[in-house]
Amino acid sequence: MQSYLQIKNLQLFRQRQLLLSLNEQVNGGQILTIMGPSGSGKSSLLNWLTGTLASSFRANGEVWLNGSNISDLPTHLRHIGVLYQDALLFSHLTVGGNIAFAMPNGNKKQRLEKIDHALEQVGLTGMATRHPDSLSGGQQARVALLRMLLSKPKAILLDEPFSKLDTQLRLETRQLVFDQIQHYKLPAIMVTHDHSDAEATNGKIITLTPQGH
Amino acid sequence: MNFIAKQMDILHHKADWFTHIVKLSPRFLLALLIIPVLGGLIAVILPAFGWAPALNQYTIGLEGFRALWQTPGLSTMMLLSVATGLVSTLLAFVMTLLILAAFFNTAWLDYIQRILSPILVIPHAAAAIAIGFIIAPSGMLSRLISPWLSGWELSPAGIFPHDPWGISIILGLTLKELPFLLLMALGILAQPEFGKKLREQHKVALNLGYYPMTAFFKVILPNLYPLLRLPILAVLAYASASVEMPLILGPNTPPTLAVAIMHWFNDVDLTLRIKASAGALLQLILTGCILVLWLAGETAIKYSFRDKLTNGKRAYNSAFWQKTTYILTILVISFILLALIGLIMWSVAGFWRFPSVIPEQFVLSHFQSASVQMVNPLFNTLTIGIISTIFSILLTLLCLESEQLNSKPISNFTSLIIYLPLLVPSIAFLFGLVWLQQLANNSSAYISVVFSHVLFVLPYVFLSLAASYRRLDRRFSHVAASLGAKPFKVFLQIKLPQLFAPILIATALGLAISFGQYLPTLLVGGGRIATITTEAVTLANGASRRTSAVYAIIQMALPLIGFILAWLLPKLFYKSAHR
Numbered sequence: 001m002q003s004y005l006q007i008k009n010l011q012l013f014r015q016r017q018l019l020l021s022l023n024e025q026v027n028g029g030q031i032l033t034i035m036g037p038s039g040s041g042k043s044s045l046l047n048w049l050t051g052t053l054a055s056s057f058r059a060n061g062e063v064w065l066n067g068s069n070i071s072d073l074p075t076h077l078r079h080i081g082v083l084y085q086d087a088l089l090f091s092h093l094t095v096g097g098n099i100a101f102a103m104p105n106g107n108k109k110q111r112l113e114k115i116d117h118a119l120e121q122v123g124l125t126g127m128a129t130r131h132p133d134s135l136s137g138g139q140q141a142r143v144a145l146l147r148m149l150l151s152k153p154k155a156i157l158l159d160e161p162f163s164k165l166d167t168q169l170r171l172e173t174r175q176l177v178f179d180q181i182q183h184y185k186l187p188a189i190m191v192t193h194d195h196s197d198a199e200a201t202n203g204k205i206i207t208l209t210p211q212g213h
Numbered sequence: 214m215n216f217i218a219k220q221m222d223i224l225h226h227k228a229d230w231f232t233h234i235v236k237l238s239p240r241f242l243l244a245l246l247i248i249p250v251l252g253g254l255i256a257v258i259l260p261a262f263g264w265a266p267a268l269n270q271y272t273i274g275l276e277g278f279r280a281l282w283q284t285p286g287l288s289t290m291m292l293l294s295v296a297t298g299l300v301s302t303l304l305a306f307v308m309t310l311l312i313l314a315a316f317f318n319t320a321w322l323d324y325i326q327r328i329l330s331p332i333l334v335i336p337h338a339a340a341a342i343a344i345g346f347i348i349a350p351s352g353m354l355s356r357l358i359s360p361w362l363s364g365w366e367l368s369p370a371g372i373f374p375h376d377p378w379g380i381s382i383i384l385g386l387t388l389k390e391l392p393f394l395l396l397m398a399l400g401i402l403a404q405p406e407f408g409k410k411l412r413e414q415h416k417v418a419l420n421l422g423y424y425p426m427t428a429f430f431k432v433i434l435p436n437l438y439p440l441l442r443l444p445i446l447a448v449l450a451y452a453s454a455s456v457e458m459p460l461i462l463g464p465n466t467p468p469t470l471a472v473a474i475m476h477w478f479n480d481v482d483l484t485l486r487i488k489a490s491a492g493a494l495l496q497l498i499l500t501g502c503i504l505v506l507w508l509a510g511e512t513a514i515k516y517s518f519r520d521k522l523t524n525g526k527r528a529y530n531s532a533f534w535q536k537t538t539y540i541l542t543i544l545v546i547s548f549i550l551l552a553l554i555g556l557i558m559w560s561v562a563g564f565w566r567f568p569s570v571i572p573e574q575f576v577l578s579h580f581q582s583a584s585v586q587m588v589n590p591l592f593n594t595l596t597i598g599i600i601s602t603i604f605s606i607l608l609t610l611l612c613l614e615s616e617q618l619n620s621k622p623i624s625n626f627t628s629l630i631i632y633l634p635l636l637v638p639s640i641a642f643l644f645g646l647v648w649l650q651q652l653a654n655n656s657s658a659y660i661s662v663v664f665s666h667v668l669f670v671l672p673y674v675f676l677s678l679a680a681s682y683r684r685l686d687r688r689f690s691h692v693a694a695s696l697g698a699k700p701f702k703v704f705l706q707i708k709l710p711q712l713f714a715p716i717l718i719a720t721a722l723g724l725a726i727s728f729g730q731y732l733p734t735l736l737v738g739g740g741r742i743a744t745i746t747t748e749a750v751t752l753a754n755g756a757s758r759r760t761s762a763v764y765a766i767i768q769m770a771l772p773l774i775g776f777i778l779a780w781l782l783p784k785l786f787y788k789s790a791h792r
Contacts, residue, residue: 101421
């Protein structure tokens, strides 16, 4: 079955004011890009999708993920992975610990092997026992990606995920992330300021306009 | 000419008296805290081994310890101290964690904080009186279930308070420690950078499918605990050696070790003081053991749960723990409210027959008669509080300013020493202070009491002010200095106005701490200085419930007035500044 993430008749309000309305479907392997100036409701949209909308906002509409309505589920039951602009690695755990934290409960040995294998795939061989703070920005971004993917999400949100990386690193990391989305056939929504990021998705681009001015 | 002028400038800079005082202040602070505490400890160890010039005893020996061992019920006293200290701290800690975990990142945490914050400033003695009222055989709890449920038409015989197992003490200490630990944790989580990082990581864990409470224990707690350790140890040290709560809520035969030591020390038979000193040393060892035990338990838990952090399990009976925490939180809050309501009703109760929940008549005569007796204690309470707080605030401000002048934070050693009076059981070093005072022939009880209050006020004032002072935007003082303002002018006209609100809060906190001090006032003052708190404790054992309630209410009202002023004044000032 094709996986998909669907936003049905979303209307997002700040206080009484309509911020945005959206009606979109993203299929597995596709990336929908949302662009727009700050204050246009980009991050509120992501918060609504993950179920962490602040109380000063109000929303009508539904989110559907692979045929089930997840609008009323709490964050931890939605199976939506998020990649933020900061890696947000847990500093009380090692690199391997961060990934293990995300993986489902199971056989310890198999889990460790899987972590080593995953790190190898992104060019971080043998880094499992390192402390996250000792990694470079690009390496941290890759660990954050692995952490998110190995939690087996059913959809992915990208919150300006490459904006803190320099140009060369940005291209590489972006390619890696997009390849993984293709590989796992996951629906993805990306919020960004950057036009080159948007064009690289080869997908639909929606530009939000600030409301009420 | 030019050269000479420059030399003069440099000389002048060196002679800036303010810079001088500021740079010396951390050393002064260290001396002020270390000398009395260590001196007090030494002055308790020597008499414990028989060397007591004040009693004309110079033979070194183990007489004191022998007398101590022969005290009937010594092991019960020790057990009672250890058990009440450990159990209450553990309960308060676990409940703090459950509340934080269940309500992390929700608006409920703010409400709970708002309800529990005022409890923090209630002195232990007043809290103990209120709790004693509610659990007594004729207290609120049994009135609420009588006679319809219990069938009691007359007040039943009961064991609470003063139960031989210390359950009442544990209840009192737990309810008092819970708000303290919770607010400490919330203070840590309110740090801008650190708190934001933890909240984001909690969100990441939720995105990865972790249930909220599991996410708290696996992601937040490992980062939070190291910063919470010192407050917990302070609570543990206090709980294992406090006297107010056990005096009011604890058993008499035998009491906790700390209470027994205090009785021996205050006995007319001066030779008992040798035994009391030996007891103080025992108390010190006991508290030390409890602290070590806690640290050992902490390490054991850390190692046995290390693998569990990353085993990928997302939920541990989530619904059960969530519900348990809700119920526990509601119980704690309603118990506290009930205790306060009961206290207020007793203070205005006329005739109040047993099973009725509300007094038959309300009178103000208890307040009227108490207010006559209260004049002198009230005066002492206020003046001692004001002097010790102002002194502590000034010294704290100078030390924090020295941090900025040296552009590096005070050493770890100094920060640890600031906690010293909170970590060393006060019953141990206060006796030493009394001995020293007698050696020095210091007869001004009042000044000694003020000084002893400073030891306890200073740490809290420092902790309360440090965060705001360090967060000041340095660019303002740089601008002022580049405009030619001398350091003192920058301090007085730029920094202090910016710190107006935090200074008021610290002042209110300092006053609250001073108002609540029982042991230092009693011991160092030699029983000659009466404050509201010493009177309240004395009255709690024996006098009428109604008078006792009045004193407890005054005890609660004083710090509360301070905090309300600290909260109101900045608003009034800023309002007038905006006009």
